[in-house]
């Protein structure tokens with residue numbers, strides 16, 4: 203008898219029976235638009251949980267990043283330094299605000315911005331730096347913040363993958379001038395599609411809430427600060443529906459379970475694959491001593507691209523949702539055609555992108571699933 207074909211996806215969001223009652227609260231209230239009771243409750247929870255002064259729920263992290271780039275008020279040609287090893291949204295936000303993303307390399311250990319390369323990429327047109335906290339590991343924020351201060355630059359943290367993770371005991375997203383969270387299906391805490399714009403700066407928060415409210419001062423009006431609201435700046439509609447906020451509230455109520463489960467699986471993988479790491483067959487992920495991870499994803503590095511692709515193919519054949527990550531942005535068709543990155547070489551980014559493989563990590567994995575993945579990785583990587 204052939205083994206039954208398994209199907210273990212890369213990620214499955216956490217859901218339990220209680221979710222329906224959270225949704226029902228919104229249905230009964232007949233109030234589905236944003237900034238209602240549930241949105242406010244979630245924003246308060248996020249502020250308290252992650253020690254943030256201002257949290258604005260948004261329709262996505264992509265949109266929170268767009269808001270942050272708009273707050274910068276870029277002039278055409280102003281530059282924002284972004285790692286090439288990231289999701290397209292980090293760079294798109296800059297372009298939509300009429301700026302130019304400038305791609306930097308990553309550090310081989312943390313897979314986040316290489317600070318020396320950031321320094322080398324600063325020009326008189328540089329306005330901001332956008333660290334991306336990959337896999338729940340923080341970029342090296344202390345030297346980055348010092349550099350930004352010295353050169354008078356803003357820091358926008360793309361903390362899409364960094365919700366709940368820390369750098370030197372500080373939650374990611376609230377270290378720089380602005381931060382962006384993602385609550386997409388694939389992230390630790392999710393509501394299908396959603397995000398948050400976060401900041402500890404009062405003036406920035408005031409500007410951001412206008413951008414988020416179609417360029418109107420409706421938020422001032424709702425607080426009773428003006429007697430009517432009107433169009434005061436350019437903006438768009440970035441407000442999350444209360445129905446989706448209810449999904450997020452449920453996730454926040456289950457955060458401890460979700461995080462503990464992710465950690466347990468991560469630690470188990472590390473233990474199981476330690477010997478393969480020691481013999482040089484693969485490289486395990488590293489959590490620097492001054493970082494607390496949120497265990498957003500588990501990745502290994504294989505010795506070279508052909509081996510990565512072989513292992514990925516074998517795992518997929520056995521029903522295990524293994525995946526690579528990111529075509530480096532500077533090598534994408536868009537960047538090559540419109541940002542002139544054809545000649546740009548970012549050696550670590552290119553090397554890591556060719557060798558990295560993600561394997562399933564989500565709270566609903568059964569111990570049988572984990573057993574099966576461990577056994578197959580060990581069988582295939584040799």
Ligand SMILES: *Cc1c(COP(=O)(O)O)cnc(C)c1O
Pocket residue numbers: 261262263264265288289291292334360362363383384385386395396397
């Ligand atoms: C997921 C992700 C985004 C986009 O998040 P959305 O909420 O889907 O818009 C942006 N940046 C990074 C690094 C991400 O991982």
